[in-house]
Amino acid sequence: MDHNLEVCHSGYFSGRVPAVAYHRVPKLCCITCGVLWYITCGVVQCTMRGALQCTSKVSILGIFFSELSAKEGLLLWCQRKTSPYRNVNVQNFHLSFKDGLAFCALIHRHRPELIDYDKLSKDRPLENLNLAFDVAEKYLDIPRMLDAEETAANRICKVLKINQENERLMEEYERLASDLLEWIRRTTPWLENRSTDNTLPGTQRKLEEFRDYRRLHKPPKLEEKAKLETTFNTLQTRLRLSNRPAYIPTEGKMVSDIASAWKGLERAEKGFEEWLLSELQRLERLDHLAKKFRHKCDIHEEWSYGKEDMLQAQDFKKCRLNELKALKKKHEAFESDLAAHQDRVEQIAAIAQELNTLGYHDCASVNARCQRICDQWDLLGTLTQQRRHALDTLGEADKEYNAIMALVQEIQRISQQYGIQNALENPYSTLQANTEMIRQQNNERLRRQFASKANIVGQWIERHLDAVASIGMQKGKLEEHLNKLRGIEREVNAFRPNMDELEKYNEEVQEAMIFENKHTPYSMETLRVGWEQLLTSVARNVNEVENQGISNEQMEEFRKSFFHFDKSRSRRLEPKEFKACLISLGYNIRDDHQGEADFQRIMSIVDPNHLGYVTFDAFLDFMTREATDNDTAEQVMQSFRILAGDKPYITADILRRELPPDQAEYCISRMAPYTGLGAVPGALDYSSFSTALYGESDL
């Protein structure tokens, strides 16, 4: 009996046969059966990890054999044990065991009460295999390694499917990355182009285009970027969990390249928006100024209309003295009116000057009009002088003239006293004050409208970000985590209209040229970032949970173990507790200098910041990575070997017969010709193909 325990401990199958199998049921048959089980399961199901290449010598039931004959020895033992059974003829470790009768016979031989052998039929292989595995698991403490249905071909299919899916994800990543980078490359110059046609309508059109970009063109790209990141993370998680080497995107398409290109885009976008808004502000001011200019010109031109003709009229030549005096007075009145207009013409010239300085788009017409007015003004001055001179020389009744002048002055004084001219000066001033007040009130309404929505949205986003972050830390089944995440994902999608509404409010705010808002700590920019973060973190977490790759039972195993050693219930393990925990999980950490060095290396992974303890999450992450590390080149090679009937090469015919068409072709197109001994025409090298799947090569 000790001898057989030795078999298990010798390293031959250590680990493959769990501790319980030889501690709790130290029965000869069970051990032997267990060993056999692992070997046959291993061969049939390809989980045997090079056990037959071990160098140590093993003895089972008096059959002594060395490494090369281990298999034959075991085969001989099986033949001897099963010889009394009908329908069982053990010739090898795969086909002979395929119908399950051999397994059942072996169990029956040692524990006849467990199986009613006579009732079994060769025609029901799955039933037989399941019966044997069930009994072994239930009564002999030999855990079932794999389901009976899983055959070598299935194993290969599974592995190839992983590779094909990984390759598909890689292609998808490359395609998404190229598309996105190309779009960024095309869009950035547009955002960096800070030129307009210098008109308000033109610039407003540009703002519309920018809003279309924000509303229509950028959001799908943002989604693409999130998808890209998710694809990348999914891929890396899958690769890590399936023992494949990490994926490195082609030059210039790394996640960091995308991120920095995107950052560049957003920088250009922010600069563009700021520039566009300030440009609009400038143009609106110019527009306002130009309107003022036109308005003043209109009034002036209306006033000056016909004045040249009036001044050039020769009406005084044939009139009487009293008429002449009236004309003279009238002219004097005109002269003072003309003087009063001096200011207005100067104002018009000043506005024209400012329009020029600020670069108004239609300076030409402004200047032409201004020039016309100034020229006319000069002319009016000259004509006024000429007419005055003419009237003066003609006048003879100075006294009367002077008396009339006095009257005119009196009238002027009175008219000034009643402020008639001043009242006409700016008939719009009261109206303007009024519109300004209305504008301010409207702005305040817009601010409040944005703020109240922003506060709701901002808090909602924060709450949901916290919720996503806390899901990973909670106890519970992966399934539950996934359901919760899916729930949040649905909520987030349903919440999207709120973001759209807020974008609309933000546009109104921008249109009103409002730049600060004291009613909310959230800006549209921070909310957009938060929203994006929420979308990506949900996607990332769903992805992590879906790709955990460990079963609920395994998770429970880890949890049980961790909390068994977490005596203080702190959700942390001290290094000493952690070491005991690892050993309890089957880790071979020796109690010597080497063991300590090994342990320190594990500690540096689970406690990278040297905090002196291991959290449950770090532990879980470590164990997940370790536990799922059971998908190896060896297994695939073994599976191919079974399909190949133990030959070191395989043919296209066999692959086509055993595998689904696309996978068979996948193998055939990638397998190199086999060049070793005994190669037949068309022989393919499945060994180098198998190792290449995992980024390894045999040398």
Place this chain on the structure above:
Amino acid sequence: MSWGGPFHHDSVPTGPVQVTIQRNDPYSSWGFRLQGGRDYSQQLQIKKVNAGTPAHGRINVGDAILAIGGYDASNLTHAQASQMIKSAGTSLELTLQKGQFRSLKPTGPVKFSPGTAHQYGY
């Protein structure tokens, strides 16, 4: 460049070791499996050593390859490194950083059995 492998060679106490492996025939295999390379962001290392081959007993699973024939291997891709090793003639000189971690891992499904911990004095 950061290595994705779980164990950085600098955490192992001993320094680099020079190992020479001989084979009779330049077309036979050395008997080990190579893993990693710059293209995989992973240090070149020994994944497996076959019993009864030239490599057996000379190198171990988990050893990291620092140089091949004196040539710095840290920037080699997987294909470049395997080509160099394949075409090394009858004598292959490797500079290794010894590592022993892989033997620590349980090889079957992990099962919690606290009883076994007491064997080790806990």
